[in-house]
Amino acid sequence: MPKANNISFYAIAITALLSLFSAAAFAANTLNSVRIWAAPDSTRVVFDLGNKPDFKYFTLNNPERLVIDLDSTHQGSKLSLANLSNNSQLVKRVRFSKPPKKGILRLVIDLKQAANANLFSLPPTGPYGDRLVVDFESGRKTTIKQDSDRQPQDDRDIIVAIDAGHGGDDPGSIGPSGMYEKRVALAIAKRVADEINAVRGMKAIMTRSGDYFVDLNRRSELARKGKADLLVSIHADAFTSPQPRGASVWVLSNRRANSEMGRLLEQSEKVSELLGGVGEIVQNTDSEQYLMRTLIDMSMDNSRSAGFRVADDILSRLGKVTKLHKSSPEYASLAVLKSPDIPSLLVETGFISNPTEEKLLRSSNHQQKLANAIYGGIISYFQHYPPEGTLLARSASINHSVSRGESLSVIAARYNVSVAAIKKANNLKSNMLRIGQKLVIPRA
Incomplete structure (x- = not known):
């Protein structure tokens, strides 16, 4: 009998342990927060989780909605969906719903209109842990009005694409006091655009006008669709120590970056893709690849030459309003600069990791000085080399x-x-x- 009692005791203990393991399995993951980032023709919803998500999803119509089932997941104790910041034209709200079975956390994204959804998970990177990302894209695309639609061909505007770095889920570098690079970049970019738009015969288009992420390859695509004559990307630098400071200007190199800062810049671009989402994959299946490569290289050589001229002028002007990190343009292989047909450059307006420079970058007065220097280099270049068919080419x-x-x-x-x-x-x-x-x- 004592032996049977022992067996009974062990059976009960094992059953209890299995129950605990089962309960733990049901709660293996935690949904900690939800964020919504709205762009003009798309919206990103990000679910921050404790671990890599195991999920399934399906769509429903009338009304339009996306249902996501997170397996072995429970709601974080401080999570509330009632007051999510949301200015999306696509997403109406995010809410919880009754799960199909125990251990599943069901979420419903109610939509204002039909939209295509792309779901993928991202690993921990920078300030974020594991994430489930949902990208919604509307069927209606935001179009950039072409200057050829507004003007005779011989009097078209010179178009300058202004790219504010980072955005949305990608904050960029973060200063000692918590200042985000994405906010500095957008503030200065808007000031540069305002200066350009004040000039007769010139027009600025922005790759992003709000707090949302634009894929790095997509930025040059937007510039091309807008028929841009120049692409200027605006950022704020950072380093592993607080000492470095000063502005710099970067142009494209097909080789390894020529400095430690260049290598860090290239690495930060890869981090941006992980923070902001999955980069686009471009494949060339053309049977005439060799000829195509030759033509692209010829076009890129011309674009690089023009980009260097603008970069050199901007750098000399920046030197009059702020400290320079390097006195001549530097080289790095960056996706945002790789458009073969558009001269492109990247301006690092200062080191946000330096406490003194972070304070300057926060100042509206300093932001305007930087914007004036960038604009001055742009207008000077086009006064000397106005593209054919532009009003500036005819009048200057x-x-x-x-x-x-x-x-x-x-x-x-x-x-x-x-x-x-x-x-x-x-x-x-x-x-x-x-x-x-x-x-x-x-x-x-």
């Missing part, structure tokens, strides 16, 4: 400073005008030029 004269090795024939070929036309415009009696000589270049 081109001034050229003679460099070492340049001859009248070389300069004439560069601007597509005759040697005789240049000599006449500058009252030249011979073909002799001197380094630094200023020439007025007549229109072709």
